[in-house]
Amino acid sequence: MNMIVPNIAPNAVHATPTGATRPQVRIVIVGHVDHGKSTLVGRLLHETGSLPDGKLEMLKAVSARRGMPFEWSFLLDALQTERDQGITIDTTQIRFRTRSRDVVLIDAPGHAEFLRNMITGASQADAAVLIIDALEGVRDQTRRHGYLLHLLGIKQVAVVVNKMDRVDFSEERFNAIRDEISAHLTGLGVVPTAVIPISARDGDGVAEHTARIGWYGGPTVVEALDALEPARPLDELALRLPVQAIYKFDDRRIVAGRIESGGLSAGDEIVIMPAGKIANIRSVEGWPAPLSGPHGAGRSVGITLDRELFLERGDVIAHVGAAPRDTRRIRARIFWLHETPLAAGASILLRLGNKETRATVVAIEKAVDPGELSSAETKAIARNHVGEIDISLAQPLAADPYADNPRTGRLVIEVQGRIAGGGLVLSVDAGQRAVPVDIVPVESALRPDERSARYRHNGAVIWLTGLPGSGKSTLARALERKLFSSGGSPILLDGDTLRAGLNGDLGFSTADRAENIRRLAEVATHLARNGHVAIVAAVSPSRDDRAAARRIADSAFREIYVATPAEVCESRDPKGHYAKARAGVLHGFTGIGNDYQPPETVELTLDTSARSVSDAADEIEQMLIKTGILFDELTDLAANI
Amino acid sequence: MQLGMDHLDALEAQSIYIFREAFARLKKLALLWSLGKDSNVMIWLARKAFFGHVPFPALHVDTGKKFPEMYAFRDRYGKEWDLDLRVEPCPPIDAVDPTLPPAARSAARKTEGLKTALTKYGFDGLIAGIRRDEEATRAKERVFSPRGTEGGWDVRDQPPEFWDQFNASPPSGAHLRIHPILQWTEADIWAYTKRENIPIIPLYLARDGKRYRSLGDSDITFPVTSNAASIDDILVELDGTKIPERAGRALDHETEDAFERLRVAGYL
16 A cells, blocks of 8 residues: 655645645654665655656666666765765755655765764654664664664654565564564664565565565555654743843843743743743744744744843743753763763863853763674763763753753763764752752852952862872962962962861761861862862862862862972971871871872872972962963953954 | 644744854854845844844845846845845956856856955855755755865765754854755745745746746746746645756756855855
8 A cells, every 4th residue: 555645846845835734754764884775765755756857867867877777875865975985974854745744854874984964864853764684684883873863862763674685575584683673772762663674676665565575564664654753742841941142132132042842921930040030021022023922842032021130141941930950060871973082081062052161071981882782881982982971060051851851951062163972961960969948049149250350260179189298288378379469369278277167076087087078178169159269278188088079169170289209298297297196196197107099180280399389389370270260361361352 | 843833933933043043153144145035035034033133244146147136126125124235246257167067157156256255254154045955965964064264065074963053163264154944945935935925036926937936147047937926826836846946047957066066165
């Protein structure tokens, strides 16, 4: 049975003269290279009568002129370069109609080198067709594409087993492949809507059941396409309106953006995240005339508010009581496309909705090649591989877990101005304590940029670690004086000083030391968030404790290892502690007990036995300029002329 | 497509989103106004995106060989729509690659005119009204498409683009092409033109059994046989035709790869 309606324009029209519309589904065809994607597309266009007049004849003539047998895939290989190489290098979009659907078919390349193009194509699809060569069976790119469909959030997948003519239309062979791929996809949480035996070249199973696949009782490819559903409605989810821009072309101050989910009307009470400011929508603007509501997901709108609030591109507008989380920390499952593997510690640019922020990869887990059957986990995510990462953000943003909202729960990563990866938000605030509901933090009246404009620096936690007597306090004081002299706002937090007060209840057990460091880090981070440079001088011997401090302070953390040799420290003994410890009257003293764990990676290492205090302070200053804490006057000047 | 939105609403919303992303992320934009049906829809969408304003120049790269009706349209609506119109003349034919076939060579003048305008004004983003359904190589385009410093398109090394996250950082000296109506079809353009009552050049409507489906230079653009005297007629006609839109554009058919060569060199 052929379910195709007679067709139609070269690129079928879906705005009809009567203005009536039919459901449109966007379908991507993926699979291993040479398993027959382009052939299937060419055959589908022919079977649905979607080819422009003369196109088939023209391509047959071109093939004859080149002395090559005609292939259905030539229809898509419109580019010279493709014909030369014989592989599809980019996505191509083709439109045709089935009985009840307008189909936009996206042909995506199977060659591993072009995975970025496969993702570009597949990300626009509501559903996918995964193609497998009956002779070759499931291959690495088959598995990889299956995994990526899951990461791209595509739940409807129809599988076609192609080139059945090459295996004499063997039912046994088909069943073996069907079972293998079904198990793989099901393991990823994707249940195939159909598994169909076909020969794209000869036409069996594409639009018609033929005698050669008489043993198969399921749908043809066209029937399977006809059964796929358009993307699920986003109207039913909570309102998410990411702010694209604020316009003041005339006397109106219009907040512009696209409603990603939910809906809004004039008069709604809204909250602007991550800052949590509340306002009412005064009007929904439009041109040529203002619009009357309500407005649902997918609309690009412009609203005015009933009060003048500071808000900026990247903020997210939601309804009060149903707002996204504000976070500086995200856990995500991502795919990676850049040639340089993504490793822990990497500095990246993250885009989530319209928000852009610098970020640091704090940890990487479960990095694997999704093409392999059972792949070993690696420390970094290589090109075309996937993994889970913890990201610490330089600026807070509003986000949802993907499971709650597919539009505000996905992100991309940019390297050197180019998209290098993307993925789904698994959770926000991973590894951080949730604030109890009855605690309502009060926001400062000042914005960070107001403070940094005055101080000429961003907030930071400068963490000096090293043996007693290594010179931490001396360096900290020199740095404090230096920053203050140039108009900054440094604040010294000395470990011993705080032990006299805030931490007076703590001893020197492992647990007490950890708590001591946590409190220091929390206080320092609070200062940093308010624009000050907190200089912490603390032995902090435990690597784990310092790692915890880094997690608390996030991207504001700058660790400096004061690596003065132990014998020099002991000979200095400024507080007389080494002498007491040697005499056995001071217990739990770090310095002679070998319990100091030197850092492995820090922003700066200094040996005060080999340089003057002012040299060392200069070097710290340079590091702070390079890592974006202190404003470099020259760059700053250049940016403003 | 969501509740209460039809197909044209969805296309409009997506195009507005693209316009606003381009305006937010690039410093010096221009909209390429060819005076044809597609770029008129683009200007309409820009006015929707920016609430009645077009906050960047409209650049007309002028071969000097357009139809008189097109110049009349430009002069009238340039004023009526309050556009910051910049007209850039093209160099003489001798300045263009002599190995191209005649019509392609003539059209390549536009590429040279475009390069001159880029140098003169220092645009980092050009908004162009190409559509995926027009021509096979255009189907491969990204919405934000980086160009080399010479304006060239490297089809083999296009960055990934997904989830409406666009690559908007051209290397210094290069520029971006932005394609807000890439997803639209010819029928969408006409249906939207009708719905929004956007003015058109009368050459698109049939007179004496002929009309233009696509407008280029008057010496290399030919009318098709048609009795479609209104936009409604055009939509009915498109629903039954198998003749490609650019069939009347000589430059597409001279050699198998002429169009692709033009695009790699910076043609739209």
